[in-house]
Amino acid sequence: MDEMTIKDGVENVQLLPAIYDDYGGVVVELTEHMDPTVFLTRLKTSMSQWTLQGKKGVWIKLPIHLVNLVETAVKILLVQEKNGRWRGANAWKIPTGIVEMGEDISEGVIREVKEETGIDTEFVEVLAFRQWHKVFFGKSDLFFVCMMRRLSSDIKIQELEIEAAQWMPLEEYAALPYVEKESLMWYTSELCKAKVDKGYSGFSPQPVTSFFSDKPSHIYLNTRDLN
Structure with missing residues (x-):
């Protein structure tokens, strides 16, 4: 497929060079230097065009000398909830949920993302956690911010709880204005940026044994800096 241009307002915006694969997806392989702002404009225009064409996924290949474009291509999966404090606010937030009895954190977040958005993921690490007291039924609460690796692209929302994704x-x-005002959302966005820009390392699960129990267990730690 050759490069194309489409009309965007009063300017012609050139689509990113791409090849359509045999699985309904688009492969973009960039080789030449490009300004990040120009890349973002062309990426948004291209994504809109490919969405209209019903493309199922986009794979962008960037060589090391184009690393400055990586942050521009990074996206975060967000939802709008039908219930709770954000109901009717048209506010975007990361998918959240409750880990079930006997379920590991890494298993619970995979299940919750799948249930709410239909996206298959692989657990990578815990980026951070928050402790909150006297929440549900007067109990304490631990909230974990986790990084996942996407394994599928097609969004299918859980209509009972999710308005959009x-x-x-x-x-x-x-x-977004409310992200800057809501400290938990702000820290989440800053953690994501630190991961992209600075290689921030969170906590990955490692199996452990115990003298007190033969049940499987995990310790979450920073494996990158562990000797």
């Missing part, structure tokens, strides 16, 4: 560029999410 979408992939949003990280910088666009971070700039």
